[in-house]
Amino acid sequence: MPLSQLKSPEDLERFLLENEGIAPRDLVPLPFPYQDWKDDPIPELTEDQRGRFEVGPDGVSAMRVPVPTTEEERDKLVAGFLDGLRKLLTKENNWTFLQPLMLSLENCVKCQTCAELCPIYTASGHAEIYRPTFRPEILRKIVSRYLKPGGGIFPKLRGTDIELTWDHIVRLAELSYRCTLCRRCAQACPVGVDNALITREIRKLFSQELGLNMPELHDVGTIKQLDTGSSTGMNPAGVKDIVEFAEDDIREKTGLDIKIPFDVKDADYLVMHNAGEFLSWPENLQAFAIILSVAGVKWTMASDLLGYDSVNYGLFYDDVQYSRIAIKHFEVAKNLNAKRMLVGECGHAHKALMPIADRVVPMELHVPVESALVLLEDLVVNEKIMLDPSRNEFPVTLHDPCNLTRSMGIVEPQRNIVRAICPQFREMEPHGVNNLCCGGGSGFAVGQSLNFPAWRTRVSGRLKYRQLLEAFDDCIEPETKKYVCAPCSNCKGQMRDLFTYYEAWDRCGMLYGGLVELVVNAMVDVREGFLEWNFN
Amino acid sequence: MDTVLLWWIWLAAALFVFGCGWRALNYIRAPEHVRWDLYPVAHEPGRDHGGSYLEQKDWWTQPREKSHWGEVEFMFEEIVLLRGVRVNNRKLWWGSLPFHWGLYLLVLTSMGLLVAALGLSSRLWLGLLALSGGVGGLLTAVGAAMLLIVRSQDPRLRPYTTPLDRLNLALLVALGGLSAAAAVVPGGMAEAAAAVGRLLRLRAPEVSLLLGLQMAVAALFIFYLPFTRMVHFFSKYFTYHAVRWDDRPVQAGSALERRLRGALGFGVDWSAEHIQTGKSWAEVATTMPEKPEDPGE
Numbered sequence: 001m002p003l004s005q006l007k008s009p010e011d012l013e014r015f016l017l018e019n020e021g022i023a024p025r026d027l028v029p030l031p032f033p034y035q036d037w038k039d040d041p042i043p044e045l046t047e048d049q050r051g052r053f054e055v056g057p058d059g060v061s062a063m064r065v066p067v068p069t070t071e072e073e074r075d076k077l078v079a080g081f082l083d084g085l086r087k088l089l090t091k092e093n094n095w096t097f098l099q100p101l102m103l104s105l106e107n108c109v110k111c112q113t114c115a116e117l118c119p120i121y122t123a124s125g126h127a128e129i130y131r132p133t134f135r136p137e138i139l140r141k142i143v144s145r146y147l148k149p150g151g152g153i154f155p156k157l158r159g160t161d162i163e164l165t166w167d168h169i170v171r172l173a174e175l176s177y178r179c180t181l182c183r184r185c186a187q188a189c190p191v192g193v194d195n196a197l198i199t200r201e202i203r204k205l206f207s208q209e210l211g212l213n214m215p216e217l218h219d220v221g222t223i224k225q226l227d228t229g230s231s232t233g234m235n236p237a238g239v240k241d242i243v244e245f246a247e248d249d250i251r252e253k254t255g256l257d258i259k260i261p262f263d264v265k266d267a268d269y270l271v272m273h274n275a276g277e278f279l280s281w282p283e284n285l286q287a288f289a290i291i292l293s294v295a296g297v298k299w300t301m302a303s304d305l306l307g308y309d310s311v312n313y314g315l316f317y318d319d320v321q322y323s324r325i326a327i328k329h330f331e332v333a334k335n336l337n338a339k340r341m342l343v344g345e346c347g348h349a350h351k352a353l354m355p356i357a358d359r360v361v362p363m364e365l366h367v368p369v370e371s372a373l374v375l376l377e378d379l380v381v382n383e384k385i386m387l388d389p390s391r392n393e394f395p396v397t398l399h400d401p402c403n404l405t406r407s408m409g410i411v412e413p414q415r416n417i418v419r420a421i422c423p424q425f426r427e428m429e430p431h432g433v434n435n436l437c438c439g440g441g442s443g444f445a446v447g448q449s450l451n452f453p454a455w456r457t458r459v460s461g462r463l464k465y466r467q468l469l470e471a472f473d474d475c476i477e478p479e480t481k482k483y484v485c486a487p488c489s490n491c492k493g494q495m496r497d498l499f500t501y502y503e504a505w506d507r508c509g510m511l512y513g514g515l516v517e518l519v520v521n522a523m524v525d526v527r528e529g530f531l532e533w534n535f536n
Numbered sequence: 537m538d539t540v541l542l543w544w545i546w547l548a549a550a551l552f553v554f555g556c557g558w559r560a561l562n563y564i565r566a567p568e569h570v571r572w573d574l575y576p577v578a579h580e581p582g583r584d585h586g587g588s589y590l591e592q593k594d595w596w597t598q599p600r601e602k603s604h605w606g607e608v609e610f611m612f613e614e615i616v617l618l619r620g621v622r623v624n625n626r627k628l629w630w631g632s633l634p635f636h637w638g639l640y641l642l643v644l645t646s647m648g649l650l651v652a653a654l655g656l657s658s659r660l661w662l663g664l665l666a667l668s669g670g671v672g673g674l675l676t677a678v679g680a681a682m683l684l685i686v687r688s689q690d691p692r693l694r695p696y697t698t699p700l701d702r703l704n705l706a707l708l709v710a711l712g713g714l715s716a717a718a719a720v721v722p723g724g725m726a727e728a729a730a731a732v733g734r735l736l737r738l739r740a741p742e743v744s745l746l747l748g749l750q751m752a753v754a755a756l757f758i759f760y761l762p763f764t765r766m767v768h769f770f771s772k773y774f775t776y777h778a779v780r781w782d783d784r785p786v787q788a789g790s791a792l793e794r795r796l797r798g799a800l801g802f803g804v805d806w807s808a809e810h811i812q813t814g815k816s817w818a819e820v821a822t823t824m825p826e827k828p829e830d831p832g833e
Contacts, residue, residue, distance in 0.1 A: 008694070008695060009695055009696065009697070009698050011695055012695050012696075080807065083807070084806070084807075087806060091566065091567045091799075091802065092802040092803055092804065093802075093804060093805065093806060095568070095569065095799040095802055095817070096570045096799075097569055097570065098566050098567060098569060099563060099566035099567070099569045099774070099778060099779070100569055100572050100779045102563065102566065103563065103771060103774055103775045103778075103779060104775075106559075106765070106767075107767070107771045107772075107775065108765065109765050109768065110696040110697065110701075111625060111628055111632070111693075112625065112692050112693055112696065113620060113621050113624045113625040113628070114624070115692065116624065116625075117624060133696060154700075156699065157698065157699045157700050157703075158698055158699075158700050159698030159699070159700070159701075186574055186780075187574060188620060188623075188624045189620065190614060190619075190620035190621050191771075191772055191775060192772055192776045192779065193775065194572070194574070194775075194779070197572065207808060208806040208807075208808050208811055209806055209807050210807075210808060211808035211810065218810075223810065223825060226824055226825065227824075320804075320806070320810070320811050320820055320821065320825075321810070321825070323817075323820075323821035324821055324822070324823075324824070324825070327821055327822060340594075354590065355570075355571040355590075355783070356570050356571060358570075358571060358785055358786050359568065359569075359570045359571055359786055359792075359796050360570055360821075362797070362800065362818075363786065363793055363797075366786075366788075368594075368596045370593070370594070370595065374590075374591060374592070374593050374595075375593065405575065405586065406574060406575055406586075407573070407574065407575070408573075408588060408590055409573075409575040409576070409577060409582065409586055409587050409589075409590060409591065410587075410588065410590050410591055411575075411582075411586050411587050411591070412582070412585055412587055412591055413591055433575045433576055433585075433586030434586075
């Protein structure tokens with residue numbers, strides 16, 4: 001349904017309830033060399049899948065919510081949703097976010113100043129369901145209609161004429177997984193309203209009240225992590241094996257004999273990696289080990305349950321799961337008597353372990369936490385490791401993870417490093433705190449269910465990919481090898497899928513990777529050629 | 537009729553104070569929340585690039601520097617120039633700017649009338665008030681009319697604009713027009729100052745039809761304002777200072793730590809299986825969940 005047909009607030013419901021999908025022709029076009037690029041449509045679910053799983057208004061399913069089989073079940077879910085909504089607005093159940101939530105629910109003036117800043121809304125060709133105010137507006141209608149006194153009085157006049165059904169709420173649930181929580185909309189809001197926070201709170205309501213969430217974040221995310229120690233399923237013995245392989249690799253590639261320390265008490269730094277790195281990008285783990293060892297830093301990793309995986313997907317959907325994991329992380333650091341925790345290249349782990357944990361973890365468990373980017377900046381800029389920037393003589397651009405920049409204000413350390421070691425560094429526009437999300441934020445990068453990955457590459461990551469092409473527009477031919485530095489595991493996961501779908505290596509010679517890999521590639525103490533220029 | 541106006545204005549004023557106070561109190565009494573800062577934070581020394589104190593090595597040992605000037609500078613640009621709307625939504629800004637300036641001037645004029653009612657009623661002062669009231673009223677009317685048109689015509693705004701929003705803007709057009717007219721008629725400000733004086737002494741205002749209408753409509757506006765989104769004139773303080781710019785780290789023994797410790801004792805009654813309802817936050821956060829069934833592919 002085109003936007004021009006929308007006449008009044010009650011028409012918003014039609015957008016929520018009518019499935020039209022996202023047509024490839026509506027997607028924002030990409031520049032050279034993609035002028036002839038044809039996007040495949042996002043695959044529709046099979047009949048069998050549609051019989052089993054609910055879909056969002058765009059025909060996509062991220063949550064795999066089972067289709068209720070009876071009217072009673074539907075009614076029970078609607079009643080549960082309203083119960084959850086009431087709880088969301090009480091201090092006992094939601095002290096963690098009550099004040100910001102109330103402020104954002106009650107003060108949006110619907111000026112739409114935020115809309116054009118949303119990478120998903122703009123990339124989709126302005127699909128109304130992705131407008132940053134769309135989801136919150138539906139929720140506001142429900143709150144006004146069902147929770148506020150006199151909610152049924154003059155509903156048309158007040159724009160609260162909504163008769164809640166299961167279809168409304170399940171589509172709202174799915175839509176809460178079409179926003180990466182990047183908070184560009186909040187940054188643009190003149191009133192200070194945070195519609196991304198409302199989206200997060202919708203996810204939380206569904207998870208904490210109805211047990212509905214994205215399986216990759218919950219069942220094989222936080223639940224698995226609390227059970228086995230890592231959302232990758234890696235147990236303490238497994239991580240030690242992987243580290244031994246990493247030590248062998250380091251020896252083979254660099255000639256350095258480096259021992260990765262485990263469970264050292266009283267270390268200056270307990271290094272917390274996203275365990276996804278160990279399996280998907282082991283060179284990141286290796287590069288950290290090389291830098292810290294060569295610089296003579298007193299550091300350790302932990303083999304206690306959860307101590308080797310800084311992931312905390314609870315941040316994206318569930319305060320209880322978040323708190324459980326955060327507390328475990330700090331207990332590990334306390335047990336080792338570490339002087340501080342050092343967060344590796346993972347944006348959401350930074351936010352989970354630093355600003356958010358600060359007010360959730362009891363003071364007796366507090367251990368100072370520092371970003372690895374800050375330590376690396378000190379080592380590079382103050383020449384505590386010997387570097388030869390000419391080894392990085394290729395075009396490099398820097399991706400800013402939203403959690404590091406917009407949500408934490410860590411902007412310059414990574415830039416100072418790249419400026420020092422990459423002669424051909426160029427910024428993307430916009431960058432820093434105004435960056436564009438990679439499209440894999442808020443856990444999307446691990447979302448592999450049904451047709452969600454196709455949505456993620458075509459829609460949520462589209463603007464980021466366009467931005468990469470623009471950053472390298474003077475050397476976009478595949479013969480010139482170029483590097484997208486993304487100091488975040490989830491961002492790299494999204495880049496991997498984007499680069500595969502858009503054939504970035506073959507068409508443009510673009511490779512992505514972390515920051516420490518660039519540092520090691522320039523280290524004089526290391527044999528040349530740490531970076532391996534191939535995409536697989 | 538004058539007596540009705542007297543009590544209507546006092547009722548509206550009382551409800552305005554009560555309503556705004558009640559809403560502000562709701563925000564103030566909300567428990568400490570987790571940090572949800574958003575950069576750039578205006579008081580940070582690194583605000584030009586959006587940086588925070590977390591960019592410093594051993595940040596917890598470094599002295600905290602806060603620039604109140606940075607906050608003032610930001611607020612000035614946001615409140616006076618509507619910077620955010622100007623940068624990201626220029627079409628709306630053309631109406632929003634005169635509308636807000638108009639309201640600011642009308643508020644200043646009202647305060648000036650209070651001063652005049654208390655004794656400072658020189659010709660110069662009343663002339664200044666006539667100027668600010670006239671210009672303010674005109675800007676309010678023009679701005680509100682522009683917003684009304686944009687919100688009714690623009691397909692991006694129309695579905696998010698309720699009939700009540702349109703009524704509100706129409707009322708503001710009327711208020712602006714009446715205020716401008718009442719300010720510029722000869723002797724208008726002297727009449728208004730005298731009426732305010734009588735209202736303060738709980739006496740009927742004894743005003744002309746024009747001024748009476750203006751006062752009645754103004755009272756209607758402030759009567760319902762606290763129950764609308766227009767409270768952002770004060771709630772914006774909380775969205776910025778209590779959320780976006782609240783980057784205080786917890787210190788042992790601080791009031792913040794005591795309040796957070798209290799929150800950990802709140803009872804939780806979320807119903808999902810992985811949460812043990814009926815326990816406190818501290819207990820739930822340290823108890824492991826049940827493993828769910830895999831829904832399959």
